[in-house]
């Protein structure tokens with residue numbers, strides 16, 4: 268499909284606006300107009316209706332985490348489930364989307380930002396099969412997922428590279444993990460969903476070592492849309508891997524002002540060097556990609572739905588140390604320990620004192 272020169276990128280905009288042509292300009296227009304801000308917020312999501320043989324992928328904005336809902340002909344598949352505190356957001360989104368049953372649930376690897384709310388999703392809907400890699404994590408989050416799976420009378424399945432699963436008639440090829448790694452990220456399930464002549468590659472958080480191992484297997488990993496690995500970290504998306512994906516569109520699921528500096532500039536540059544158009548949840552909020560098997564189109568909120576407080580924050584407080592920092596301080600706390608402040612007065616009022624190293 269990607270080989271077809273005449274392929275059209277349609278930004279099917281909400282509210283009747285449809286455009287095609289210079290995607291950058293159209294995107295700018297949408298962002299400036301602000302009309303889509305609320306469109307894909309979980310509470311406003313409409314029932315998803317996708318004809319048989321077609322596919323919609325909803326990269327749900329869950330901040331610094333991954334969560335993709337795939338819909339085809341009334342069937343649904345969930346790849347990753349955000350952080351623990353994304354449960355309400357994900358449930359609301361799925362319920363409004365009309366999900367009653369999840370045919371396939373994939374937890375790419377047992378990190379909280381990928382399986383955090385999987386337990387809640389598994390408990391809330393009928394579930395047919397749950398896939399996770401054959402590695403465990405000694406965390407409550409991981410145990411919660413296992414408990415939820417068991418509660419449904421199911422057992423976690425471990426797909427092997429080369430397996431082809433079936434999602435409502437669409438092939439889901441498994442490329443990884445090809446072996447067991449000490450680094451959990453490298454154990455991510457890597458899979459490709461094909462629809463007609465279009466392909467979507469999901470990479471979890473795989474890093475360079477696993478990327479090379481997948482290439483060594485000789486799998487055809489080419490795709491139109493690439494879910495960029497590990498939130499755009501520079502330790503992933505090695506050039507050889509990107510070259511083989513030959514993707515046109517790169518989707519990065521990432522949190523605004525995250526403490527890891529994801530996505531890293533060097534990764535963005537690599538993606539651009541391969542001519543990929545980049546879509547980021549921290550800039551665009553939830554991103555929906557649709558295909559009829561030939562054409563691919565995108566729509567998005569236009570602005571991240573991550574809370575306005577986060578978006579407008581000028582200072583970040585550490586809930587543990589009760590210090591507040593500038594946004595570029597080298598010792599910012601991890602996501603869940605953060606408090607966001609628009610100005611110093613607000614931070615001081617909340618009982619926070621200035622950090623000694625960035626001296627706000």
Ligand SMILES: [Zn+2]
Pocket residue numbers: 376378451452472
């Ligand atoms: Zn991870």
Ligand SMILES: [Zn+2]
Pocket residue numbers: 332333378380381472497498
């Ligand atoms: Zn991750």
